[in-house]
Amino acid sequence: MHEVVQDYYGKQLQSTEDLKTSACCDISNMPSWLKPLLANIHDEVLSRYYGCGLVCPALLEGCRILDLGCGSGRDVYALAQLVGRTGHVVGVDMTDEQLAIAKQHQNYHVDKFGYDNVTFLKGYIEKLDELNLDPNSFDIIVSNCVINLSPDKAAVMASVQRLLKPGGEFYFSDVYADRRIPQHLVNDPVLYGECLSGALYWKDFERLARHADFLDPRLVEDRPLEITDSLLAAKIGDIQFFSATYRLFKIATLEDACEDHGQAVIYYGTIDQLPHHFNLDKHHTIETGRVFPVCGNTFRMLKESRFAKHFDFIGDDSRHYGIFAGCGDILPFGHQADIVSGPFVNSGSCC
Numbered sequence: 001m002h003e004v005v006q007d008y009y010g011k012q013l014q015s016t017e018d019l020k021t022s023a024c025c026d027i028s029n030m031p032s033w034l035k036p037l038l039a040n041i042h043d044e045v046l047s048r049y050y051g052c053g054l055v056c057p058a059l060l061e062g063c064r065i066l067d068l069g070c071g072s073g074r075d076v077y078a079l080a081q082l083v084g085r086t087g088h089v090v091g092v093d094m095t096d097e098q099l100a101i102a103k104q105h106q107n108y109h110v111d112k113f114g115y116d117n118v119t120f121l122k123g124y125i126e127k128l129d130e131l132n133l134d135p136n137s138f139d140i141i142v143s144n145c146v147i148n149l150s151p152d153k154a155a156v157m158a159s160v161q162r163l164l165k166p167g168g169e170f171y172f173s174d175v176y177a178d179r180r181i182p183q184h185l186v187n188d189p190v191l192y193g194e195c196l197s198g199a200l201y202w203k204d205f206e207r208l209a210r211h212a213d214f215l216d217p218r219l220v221e222d223r224p225l226e227i228t229d230s231l232l233a234a235k236i237g238d239i240q241f242f243s244a245t246y247r248l249f250k251i252a253t254l255e256d257a258c259e260d261h262g263q264a265v266i267y268y269g270t271i272d273q274l275p276h277h278f279n280l281d282k283h284h285t286i287e288t289g290r291v292f293p294v295c296g297n298t299f300r301m302l303k304e305s306r307f308a309k310h311f312d313f314i315g316d317d318s319r320h321y322g323i324f325a326g327c328g329d330i331l332p333f334g335h336q337a338d339i340v341s342g343p344f345v346n347s348g349s350c351c
């Protein structure tokens with residue numbers, strides 16, 4: 001599959017316009033704070049953006065970030081501005097043509113930003129151990145529409161677990177399906193190259209994440225994908241695809257379910273650009289100043305990550321009150337966020 005994908009992204013596609021589906025590239029929801037950062041990025045880099053989501057979580061200054069399947073480098077150069085001169089962003093990709101564009105414009109971005117804080121490496125995301133990256137050395141690993149293209153997703157997840165610092169997170173956008181994809185569709189080079197037929201069935205993704213010790217994957221946002229090309233749509237039939245962004249924290253004490261220990265957090269409102277609320281995921285919009293009941297896993301994600309100093313933490317896990325209400329097991333995509341803004345405001349869905 002590597003050769004098929006290298007050919008697709010190195011030779012078949014010349015720009016975003018050549019894509020046959022909307023699987024990649026949704027710029028409709030781009031936040032306003034991102035626009036000036038993208039305006040600093042070279043046009044040729046932007047023209048070869050093939051991502052499917054936004055991989056810029058909050059609070060990045062000074063962070064060390066790894067971008068898996070960085071392509072021509074759009075996200076690397078956006079993140080480079082967010083981590084600033086004290087941070088660093090490493091992009092890895094296997095396709096020469098994509099990396100050539102990323103590297104060709106490196107000096108342009110050094111001049112624009114006033115510092116040089118990016119590195120591009122050629123490599124396979126299933127073989128990150130060949131790149132001499134130190135274990136436990138990245139605050140955040142991102143990836144934008146790439147994991148679906150990998151023939152060995154378990155190897156990728158294992159490397160991510162190894163390379164993240166404790167408390168770090170894998171924050172990534174990808175394509176998922178509502179069921180397992182039949183092999184004859186996986187073998188179709190265009191469906192695969194367009195980021196569709198390599199997509200994981202969402203429940204299998206959760207299993208894979210848990211197997212790699214990411215015990216509580218959190219869905220941040222999602223959107224259904226429209227297959228606009230009629231030939232591709234006919235092949236796909238009734239399979240539904242979604243673009244989704246997940247965050248997986250490397251925290252050894254997470255449990256495999258959301259347990260209720262009677263804990264709560266208070267957000268201070270101290271993260272730049274987030275004075276009113278903090279979004280952990282699709283089900284946790286934590287308003288500034290409010291006492292916000294959380295399960296044990298959410299408590300730990302906030303307390304043992306870079307977010308800790310922006311929260312007050314109430315309680316500990318010495319008592320147990322059962323399962324946290326609404327810890328569900330149904331298709332997580334496709335509906336508006338059920339915003340939990342306080343105790344018992346709605347179903348109290350946790351994850």
Ligand SMILES: C[S@@+](CC[C@H](N)C(=O)[O-])C[C@H]1O[C@@H](n2cnc3c(N)ncnc32)[C@H](O)[C@@H]1O
Pocket residue numbers: 002005006009024048049050051052068069070071072073074075092093094095098123124125126143144145146149150151195
């Ligand atoms: C859909 S594009 C996304 C590129 C980039 N993330 C962006 O947002 O523009 C997929 C990229 O992942 C790279 N890629 C796919 N599978 C890979 C693998 N196994 N190892 C390294 N790179 C891979 C491809 O070369 C291509 O540049």
